[in-house]
Amino acid sequence: EVEGALRLTKLSQQFAQELEQCYAAAEQTEESAATCTTAVHSEDALVVAAVSQVAAAEVAHTEKNYRELNIRRRAAEAQVLSARNWSSLYELAPAFWQQYLGFRRRKDEINELLLEAWTKRAQTEACGGGFLALCLDDSKTSGLNLWEAKFLQERLNSCSSASVGVGTDETATLLLARAVCGHSSLEIVWPYAGAEEQVGRYEGKNLAQVLASQAQWLNAVLLPEGQSGPGSAVPQIFIYAPWQSQLEACSQADAKADLPEPLWSAWQQKVAASLEAGKQVYIADLAYANGGSRQLVSWLIESGAVAKIAGYSAWNTLGNALGTILAWAALASWRRACPKFKASPAEQARLEKEQRRFLLERLLDDYFYQTLIRPQLSAKVGGAFVLLGKEQQLALESEILTQEKSYLAQLVQAWPEKKLSPSLKVELPWRRLFEVGLEVEL
Known part of the structure; x- marks a missing residue:
């Protein structure tokens, strides 16, 4: 099996080189058609079948068939990317593989048609400052979706009102904040x-x-650190990035993704200094995926900093948690700057209450759950994705509620002066354990 995988990997590397040559030749012809044929010979019937379906192509690089060119490219890229693990491809039935590529x-x-419509809209006054976000979620550093995103x-590139980016679940919040805040x-x-070079477990790009x-x-x-000025109201986003590489939150016994000393002590001092200066501090806990850092949250609670920070996020992927904290900080900052807010003590108290409520929900969900x-x-x-029976679901919801309470x-002991007596609702909305519905009332 190992020898077979190595042989197939070598063949796929040869195919990748020939494919690049095919691209280079095709892209040199802007107005006339170019014929590029790539042939790969192998005794392995599956490789021949997979490669022959996409390798030999006559490409006319004109605007009329630009979409077809991209589709053929992507189909070819699929074979190159699959070359990283040809032994797994062996196990896939050809019909299944073709069906999968057909879906993509x-x-x-659909994306091409959407882009055409958006480009035309963006060229008219009717666009009205709109923005189109094309999202990639749960990616690795290689994959078909990354090639698709590239194209x-x-x-x-010629449209400033649209972009391809990382993350999906948090995107609606970011666009809402954009619409509200401007x-x-x-x-x-x-x-x-x-730290900015670290790559998350489910992102195809670095931080x-x-x-x-x-x-x-x-x-x-x-803004880079320190540029907002001592008395500035600009929120600070403290990024608690992975140290070596991002790990799953459920496997942090050795805390290898946490900051080591002396970086950890220096980070605590920075947070404490900003809080002492009255800054709006938001913490993006990104050391682990699908949960938060025990080292970080334990310090927040034990030091009392949890009652002073403005926000915290650690849910699911690095992109999910980061996007949530960015939108949260932007919306809260915009609210504080509103004349109505500044002139109304009642509005200020309401925002403070909602900030605390959402902070509690994030800690209960992102970290504790x-x-x-x-x-x-x-x-x-x-497993977290097992579909639960009705009685099993109710029993688990009750157990979760007990622990979360x-x-x-x-x-709430971090706010003794508030004398908080919150209520809590818990549900498993998709009849599985992976996500939980949490609602705190203050």
Whole structure:
């Protein structure tokens, strides 16, 4: 099996080189058709069948058939990317593989039509400042979707009102904040030099690239640390980035993704200094996927900083958590700047209450549920994605509610002067443990 996989990998690498030559030749002809034929010979029937379907192509690079060119390219790229694991491709029936590629081609055609319509709209006054976000979710550093995104971005380079970016679940929040705020400024505080190069478990780009694409969707200016000034009202986004690489939150016994000393102590001091200066501090807990850092949240609670920070996010992927905290900070900052808010103590009290409520929900969901409760219950039922029976669902919801009430009682002690007596609702909306519905009332 190993020898076969190595042989197939070598063949696929040869195919990749020939494919690049095919692209180079095709792209040199802007007005006339170019014929590019790639032939790969192999004794392995499956490789021959897979390659022959996409390798030999006569490409006319004109605007009329631009869409067809992209579709053929993507089909060819599918073979190149699959070359990373040809042994797995062996196990796929050819009919299944063709059906899968067919689904992706159909999606590509829809995206192409959408882009054509958007480009025409953006050229008219009817556009009205709209923005089109094409989202990639749960990506790796290689995959068909990344190649598709590359071609889509090429089409969008001439359109400033659209872009391809990382993340999906948080995108609606970013676009809502863009629509409400219009423009935002956020100060980014990194934990160490080079943190921006870290790549999350479910992102095809590094942290700096994810941040840049989400800032574009938000229409936000990102200020380097210290540039907002001592008395500035610009929110600070403290990014708690992975140290070596991002791990799953349920497997952090060795805390290898957490900041080591002396970086950890320096980071705590920075947060404490900003809080002491009255800054609006938002924490993006990104060291682990699908949950938060035990080291970080334990310090927030034990030090009392949890009652002073403006926001916290750690749910699901790096992109999900980061996008949520950016939109949250932008919306709250916009609200504080409104004349109506400044002139109304009642509005100020209302915002403070909603900020605290959402902070509690994020901690109960992002940290306590995803990091502590869900792994424990998933082990009992056979996994977080197992479809639950009705009685099983009700029993688990009751167990989650009991545990979360205990954690909530621990959290509200950080605000002794408020004498909080919150209520809590819990549900499993999709009849599985992966996501939980949490609602705090203060």
